[in-house]
Amino acid sequence: MGEFIMPSLGSQMIDAKLVQWYVKPGDTVKKGDIIGEIHTEKGLIDIEALEDGIISELRIKEGETVPVGAVMAVIDNDTAKKTESPAEISADMKMKENGKSEKPEPGLEKRERPKVKVSPLARRMAEDLQVDLNTITGSGPGGTIHKKDVEAAAAEKQKEKPVKEPEAVEKAPPPVTEREMTAPEKEIAPPEADSMRKAIAAAMSLANREIPHYYLEKNIDLDRALHWLEETNKKRSINERLLPPMLMLKAVANALTEIPELNGFWKDDALRVAEGIHVGFTIFLRKGGLVIPAILNADTKSLDEIREEFVEMVTRAREGHLRTREMSSATITITSLGERGAEKVYGVIYPPQVALIGFGSITRRPWSVNGAIGIRPVLTVVLAGDHRATDGHSGSRFLEILDEQLQNPDKL
Amino acid sequence: MKELKQQKMTYRQAVREAMREAMIKDDRVFLMGEDVGLYGGCFNVSEGMLEEFGSERVIDTPLSESGFTGAGIGAAMGGMRPIVEIMTVNFSLLASDQIINTAAIQLYMSGGQFNVPLVIRMATGGGKQLAAQHSRSLEGWYAHIPGLKVLTPATVEDARGMLWPALEDPDPVLIFENTTLYNYEGYMPDNGSIVDISTAKVRRNGADVSIITYGIGLHKSLEAAGILAEEGIEAEVVDLRVLRPLDNETIFKSVSKTHRAVIVDEGWRSGGISAELSSRITEKLFYELDCPVERVCGAEVPAPYARHLEQASLPQPEKIAETIKQMGGLHG
Numbered sequence A: 001m002g003e004f005i006m007p008s009l010g011s012q013m014i015d016a017k018l019v020q021w022y023v024k025p026g027d028t029v030k031k032g033d034i035i036g037e038i039h040t041e042k043g044l045i046d047i048e049a050l051e052d053g054i055i056s057e058l059r060i061k062e063g064e065t066v067p068v069g070a071v072m073a074v075i076d077n078d079t080a081k082k083t084e085s086p087a088e089i090s091a092d093m094k095m096k097e098n099g100k101s102e103k104p105e106p107g108l109e110k111r112e113r114p115k116v117k118v119s120p121l122a123r124r125m126a127e128d129l130q131v132d133l134n135t136i137t138g139s140g141p142g143g144t145i146h147k148k149d150v151e152a153a154a155a156e157k158q159k160e161k162p163v164k165e166p167e168a169v170e171k172a173p174p175p176v177t178e179r180e181m182t183a184p185e186k187e188i189a190p191p192e193a194d195s196m197r198k199a200i201a202a203a204m205s206l207a208n209r210e211i212p213h214y215y216l217e218k219n220i221d222l223d224r225a226l227h228w229l230e231e232t233n234k235k236r237s238i239n240e241r242l243l244p245p246m247l248m249l250k251a252v253a254n255a256l257t258e259i260p261e262l263n264g265f266w267k268d269d270a271l272r273v274a275e276g277i278h279v280g281f282t283i284f285l286r287k288g289g290l291v292i293p294a295i296l297n298a299d300t301k302s303l304d305e306i307r308e309e310f311v312e313m314v315t316r317a318r319e320g321h322l323r324t325r326e327m328s329s330a331t332i333t334i335t336s337l338g339e340r341g342a343e344k345v346y347g348v349i350y351p352p353q354v355a356l357i358g359f360g361s362i363t364r365r366p367w368s369v370n371g372a373i374g375i376r377p378v379l380t381v382v383l384a385g386d387h388r389a390t391d392g393h394s395g396s397r398f399l400e401i402l403d404e405q406l407q408n409p410d411k412l
Numbered sequence B: 001m002k003e004l005k006q007q008k009m010t011y012r013q014a015v016r017e018a019m020r021e022a023m024i025k026d027d028r029v030f031l032m033g034e035d036v037g038l039y040g041g042c043f044n045v046s047e048g049m050l051e052e053f054g055s056e057r058v059i060d061t062p063l064s065e066s067g068f069t070g071a072g073i074g075a076a077m078g079g080m081r082p083i084v085e086i087m088t089v090n091f092s093l094l095a096s097d098q099i100i101n102t103a104a105i106q107l108y109m110s111g112g113q114f115n116v117p118l119v120i121r122m123a124t125g126g127g128k129q130l131a132a133q134h135s136r137s138l139e140g141w142y143a144h145i146p147g148l149k150v151l152t153p154a155t156v157e158d159a160r161g162m163l164w165p166a167l168e169d170p171d172p173v174l175i176f177e178n179t180t181l182y183n184y185e186g187y188m189p190d191n192g193s194i195v196d197i198s199t200a201k202v203r204r205n206g207a208d209v210s211i212i213t214y215g216i217g218l219h220k221s222l223e224a225a226g227i228l229a230e231e232g233i234e235a236e237v238v239d240l241r242v243l244r245p246l247d248n249e250t251i252f253k254s255v256s257k258t259h260r261a262v263i264v265d266e267g268w269r270s271g272g273i274s275a276e277l278s279s280r281i282t283e284k285l286f287y288e289l290d291c292p293v294e295r296v297c298g299a300e301v302p303a304p305y306a307r308h309l310e311q312a313s314l315p316q317p318e319k320i321a322e323t324i325k326q327m328g329g330l331h332g
Helices: A078-082 A086-091 A094-099 A106-111 A120-129 A147-171 A193-210 A223-234 A244-258 A303-319 A324-328 A392-407 B002-006 B011-025 B049-053 B065-077 B091-103 B156-161 B163-168 B179-183 B216-229 B248-258 B273-288 B307-313 B317-325
Strands: A002-005 A015-021 A034-040 A043-048 A053-058 A065-067 A071-076 A213-221 A264-267 A270-273 A279-281 A332-336 A355-359 A363-369 A372-386 B008-010 B029-033 B058-060 B081-088 B119-124 B149-151 B173-178 B185-187 B201-204 B209-213 B235-239 B242-244 B261-268 B294-298
Touching (some): A223 A244, A244 A332, A372 A392, B011 B156, B011 B179, B029 B065, B049 B058, B065 B081, B081 B091, B156 B185, B201 B216, B235 B248, B294 B317
Parallel strands (some): A279 A332, A332 A355, B209 B235
Antiparallel strands (some): A363 A372
């Protein structure tokens, strides 16, 4: 039995209202399926199932407001295990639905092993390093998983990353659910500007109070990048055109693979470097306020995949259909004021993240080119770093690598 | 005997030097107990002190632990700084009413009017073939009592240095000297005898496991750490020094570093100080632990007289090393 609880979409979130369930008891859900919609200070958010199973109970009624952590639904995931016993399959009609997929999910098989023993430290580390304990064989007595086993698995994962890319990409596309295609027209409650303002106020006050920011800026010549974009876009249909922010987002993700210490969280007086690179980017809403969804594992995705998700997220953000995972996973944030905005953005870090990257507008400026003065499209990038977590040296190297990335757009 | 200060000396000599120094420094200090005078102490600790300080300050008492411990409490309340020697912790049971029901709570019962600046020294532990009635390690029991301080010096430096701050303490302090340690030789550091009676000390640094121990256990644990080092396992050895109040900070710091804890205690496991330590570690550091807390304790039997059986009933370096090697998740 799994309990589905009201997710937290930020340290400042206290409660949220359930707008609608998309499932009913007896429905089979898969991890990642959208099962309902909640109304938070960040607007309307789709909530996703965190595990496979069958909805056995909906505890919260539509329209009800419940605190973060409250049990909203109960998902019966024992059924997956029961499929092992043929006697029970025939006994339970619902099993058929479950048995539909011929290949059992790779994770499920392993979960059926006898209960895995994990040391408390190893369990905590696995969470931090995003290592799936079901894939580890413990070295301790009776197969107990210890710290060193998790560390080894994390190192292995790190090594395999580039090789595994295609596989990761396969998993990556966001699940487009039936509901999304046929979503009934419904009244979208106006975002509560007040509560969103309050959430921003709380997060930014916390950041300003607790995070000793340092700022580094770098002017980057975008001549090559913009030319490349122009050439590439000539070959593309209007819908598939790449935009500068997508290049920048991808360049940031790539640069973070080399400077991982900027990608993570400051928690319990220590830097916790995040395993995945989930790049959040600010989307300003027309009615005021902003949301920061994240493109998950952006370093492993192609530019086209990033473009697709980027466009989709902006659309959904404005409609109020961001998903919980997208809203709560960012490991770093990019803020950009757009094409005609200010030239520099000195941003405020979104806690508990440890860095924020501000892209100003691209302006044509006099620039030294081969010993002469030329006019070039120049972008000012400002990195805000948490000085508790990193020092200026890391930040400076990051900006250098970012520059290199943007000088070779075809390699992004 | 001044030249001894920077020399090799036995634990026994260190205790004697500490007492001599205190009696020279402060004339309110006196020693009393069974056979401490003419006989020079059951373990030969106070040899020569009767001659040096006279029978008013080195007092042989009748075999009446309750009586002379009570007299010590009275003298302390009256402004003296008595050192009461109870031959072994086994006999302190006869004085436990005085210690627990009077000394520990007099300050409270008198509404803060009378504190009891008393020091009680006693020998503890087995390993000397003194049989079941004379070989217990009951210091953990006394560590259970609020109002007492419980010291367990394990080194020459501590044996020498802990007495004076104990005498200066306004409340009753119990000092437990392990009988096996009296013949142990060590160097008195040059910086002399200034030690505290509030902290634990890391006696050996290591990254892989924390051995938390005290008294004779320190020496056995250090030996175990030597065995383990040959196999590439680096044990950190924490000498508690003080069983009440426990120095949580040092213990937690070490275990947070190594993520593994073994408690070595000659006392019995059930309800012992080892149980308290294990509990505190689990309460505070659950998410830091990479395997269960282990304990190596005295066997829960009356101490055997036969040497090989007695040795088998006590924690030994090989047993400590073996226990650690069985802990899951160690590298190698």
